[in-house]
Amino acid sequence: MVEETGTAKRKFYIKKRTRYIVVIAMSKLSSWLITIIFFSVFANIVFIPSVSSKKVIGSDTVTLYPIADSYVNESSPDTNYGNYTWLGIECNSYHRYAYIMFDLSSLPPDATIIDANLWLTLTSIGGTGEWGVHIGAHYCSNNSWNETEITWNNKPDFEPNPTMSRVFWIVFLPSTDWWNITADVQTAFSLDKKLTEVMMFEEPQTYSGYASFRSREVSGVELEIEYTTRPIYTVQFESTKIQKSPQTWAI
Amino acid sequence: MGNLNFESNIFTLPNSALVVNGSYEAEYEGGYKFLQWETEGGVSVSNSTAQKTNVTVTDSGKLRAVGSAEVMQYSYDDSAEESSTFQKAGKMVAVRFTPLFLGNLTKARFYISSDYNYAFNVRVMDENLSDIIAPFAQTPSSTGWFEVDFSAYNVSVREDFYIAMEWLTDYYPCLGEDESSPDERSFDWNGTAWKIRSYEDYMIRAVVESEVPLRPIGIISCTPLSSYISGGRNVTVSGSITPLRVGAEVDVTYIRPGESMVVRKTLTNATGEYTDTFMPDKVGEWKVKASWAGDEDYEGSTSYPEEFTVSKGTSSIYLFYFYPSTITIGSSINLTGYLLPQRFATVNLEYSLDEGGTWITFASVNTTSDGDYSYVWTPTLGNYKVRASWEGDEVCEGSTSWERSLTVEETEETFRIYVDYRAFDITVKCNSTLSDFSFNDTKMMISFQLTGISETVGYCNVSFPKELLGGPYRIRINDSPPDTSSEASNDKMCLYFTFNFNSTCNVEIIGETVIPEFPNIVLPLFMVATLFAIILQKMKRNLRLLSWLN
Secondary structure: OOOOOOEEOOOOOOOOHHHHHHHHHHHHHHHHHHHHHHHHHHOOOOOOOOOOOOOOOOOOEEOOOEEEEEEEEEOOOOOOOOOOEEEEEEEEEOOEEEEEEOOOOOOOOEEEEEEEEEEEEEEEEEEEOOOOOEEEEEEOOOOOOOOOOOOOOOOOOOOOOOEEEEOOOOOOEEEEEEEHHHHHHHHHHHOEEEEEEEHHHHOOOOOEEEEEEHHHHOOEHHHEEEEEOOOEEEEEEEEOOOOOOOOOOOO | OOOEEEEOOEEEOOOOEEEEEEEEEEEEEOEEEEEEEEEEHHHHHHOOOOOEEEEEEEEEEEEEEEEEEEEEEEEEEEEEEEEEEOOOOOOOEEEOOOOOOOOOEEEEEEEEEEEOOOOOEEEEEOOOOOOOOOOEEOOOOOOEEEEEOEEEEEEEEEEEEEEEEEEEEEEEEEEEEEEOOOOOOEEOOOOOEEEEOOOOEEEEEEEEOOOOOOOOOOOOOEEEEOEEEEOOOEEEEEEEEOOOOOOOOEEEEEOOOOOOOEEEEEOOOOOOOOEEEEEEOOOOEEEEEEEEEEOOOOOEEEOOOOEEEEEOOOEEEEEEOOOOOEEOOOOOOOEEEEEEEEOOEEEEEEEEEEOOOOEEEEEEEEEOOOEEEEEEOOOEEEEEEEEEEEEOOOEEEEEEOOOOOEEEEEEEEEEEEEEOOOEEEEEEEOEEEEEEEEOOOOOOOEEEEOOOOOOOOEEEEEEEEEOOHHHHEEEEEEOOEEEEEEEEEEEEEEEEEEEEOOOEEEEEEEEEEOOOOOOOOOOHHHHHHHHHHHHHHHHHHHHHHHHHHO
């Protein structure tokens, strides 16, 4: 298409996954406006997209998919949701937590974990947080749970403090977001090479929130790990002018 | 200076990175004219004189690109083309360059994205976007960087300059755009005006060769802290000289909307920075730029003019409360207040005697540079509302203060006169200042002085016991009779008279009788005693006659 005035453009590619999400959202303008109004009223919009990139030049990247995921529900403490296509979390008069397990054994045994991001796709979200709602990823060292058996009553304990928490304020759904859980992956990789992350709301008692993510049953969960098996060095990059005479200058 | 493309990661130099042991492709881009690579530590290159080479990292270390500073390629793109632009014939796009040293523009480079086999006009313009050389057509022979030679034109550059691409054929060829980290140096010409492009850098570069003797330019920056200034408020601009120059004299030039200028001088501080604060005196689009003359080591330079807008601002004028708010006629009151924004201005002082229905300007005073004003006022009798106002000026709207109340009351004084241990009160009411009161029994005269405002009507009401001063009365004001009326009760006399003030008036009230020196009580007592003596005498004579008869 050629425009008569101004700069017409030909886009060659879309570089980033988050940009794709925004493009999709913008194509649905009406649902966008409804979403903004809805979430403005209920104080929960969101999503400031961020993209991870390689932290170390020459490193390798692998994407792992969960071997088990489910959520547990305090209001139905003996129900198992392992085969559901979504992972629900809730902070209310009762709570829901999502459990996700990865197998890290496919990584080379001498790998150094540089960076690890857990990617989840949000399909619904709401809440009454004053400045948005916070969703945190918590490390769980107990990997003995089973996708088809885990319930509120038999769920393993997890770290009370999140490894990373993200605030959601204005979000265009569906939204794919990430949590940096490098420390958890490094810990799990040094132990039994199984990693369990628990997703939950970090809201205080006076607030409430609910959200659901796509589960592994619909390929909604990924763990992206940057690693290397080789040594890592720091390289300084500089430029300088050739020294010709005392009158030359340094810029 | 320049960028390093290291395994498709662009680094602005200097920089550092974490790198896994291995071999990588590296290329030096922009900045100096590349000469060779230098390495330290566990870093090595396969070809030290190749601008694009393989780098092997076996430990921490340094990779250094060495270049010649005598030839500088200026680029604001990072070499990575992310989109392209193509315009109708006659339209153009440009990039603004800021030279780091005095030199000759020898080349321009255009990144042709596609459709290369079409001619376009090359234009070189000065900081005001006026052509430095006549536009000339060039036809790229391939996609990628297309070089245009200016060496025959002898174009010397010191201030900012522009290189533009003007389309000769609708939409062909296409020019590359870099969308990452735009520098706001790219512009569009839509046929009538230039407009900045904030979201991409056009991929146009300039190569400048230094002149001899070689002396780099100390680049000066200049930025207003706010782009929008309300009239009457100060604009503060700040900037610095790079490399740091301490105590350097900087001329800050403010260009008014009508193109007239104000030049102010300031100095750089210990950190090489300067600030200047100035109050614009005109509404509209202003520009500000800074320049310095240079020193032994560095050429002087002038910054790119930055714009700011001055809109007409609001003002507030204040009139302080009166204390006391009630005064006696003839007293003066000091009216004080101030105007914000602080400025020289003429303030009108107004009063109303009908609760704000009609306002009368009674004085106009000038403010000081701090906006303060004061005025000593001697009002006549009445209940006043007073306010201050000013009409505004070129950059500030006028304003009116809150109203303040003031009551001016008449003078009323009572003087007590003692005559032979008896007290007599004389009361004087008037609309002026009363002084020098006296009672002269010899002259049978009450006199006093009234001071009022010239050419106003004065009045006076004097009441006293008739016993003290009996009538008929003659009243003289400065030896002339006033309009008089009187009212008398059994023992009191009230005289009311009006007159025209002639600043000071001497009032004399002259009676026909005055209280006698013999007190009134003495005569009756004397008569009673005489009568009593006569009676006693008669009684004695009667007693003697009676005893003789017996």
